[in-house]
Amino acid sequence: MRVLLVDDEDRILAALRRSLRREGYEIVTALTPREALEHLDSQTFDAVLSDHKMPGMTGVELLGRVSELQPHTARILITGWSKAVSEDDMDSPALHAVLPKPWEDRELKATLRDLLDKRAAS
Numbered sequence: 001m002r003v004l005l006v007d008d009e010d011r012i013l014a015a016l017r018r019s020l021r022r023e024g025y026e027i028v029t030a031l032t033p034r035e036a037l038e039h040l041d042s043q044t045f046d047a048v049l050s051d052h053k054m055p056g057m058t059g060v061e062l063l064g065r066v067s068e069l070q071p072h073t074a075r076i077l078i079t080g081w082s083k084a085v086s087e088d089d090m091d092s093p094a095l096h097a098v099l100p101k102p103w104e105d106r107e108l109k110a111t112l113r114d115l116l117d118k119r120a121a122s
Helices: 010-023 033-042 059-069 105-121
Strands: 002-006 026-030 047-051 074-079 097-100
Touching: 002 010, 002 033, 010 026, 010 105, 026 033, 033 047, 033 059, 047 059, 047 105, 059 074, 074 105, 097 105
Parallel strands: 002 026, 002 047, 047 074, 074 097
Antiparallel strands: none
16 A cells, blocks of 8 residues: 655654554655655555645645545545634545644554545445
C-alpha cells in the first residue's frame, strides 16, 4: 500500500513517517501541495494524509484535487487549526477523515487501516 504524506514542515513529515514505518506502507512525502500533485500525476496512492494550513493551497483543496485525480484514494486531513476548517469543508466528500494535530499514533494507524480496509472491500 502506497501512502502520500503532505506537510510543509519536515519535522511533521518525519514524525508521521515514524508513526507509520512499522505498518508496512510504502511512504512518499511532499513538502508542498504542488510537489504532492506532481507525485499524484506519476503514481497511484492508496491514501493521502495532508496538513491543512500550507502555502499556496489548503489541505482541503489538495484533497479535493486528489478526489478528482484518484477518486478511490483514502483522504485524511490532519490539522492543528480545526477552527480554520469550515463546517462545509469538514462535511466535504473530499475528506474521509479529519485528525487533530498533535495526533495520537493509535488513532492515526486505526483510521488509516480502517479506510484502507473499506477501500479494499469496495
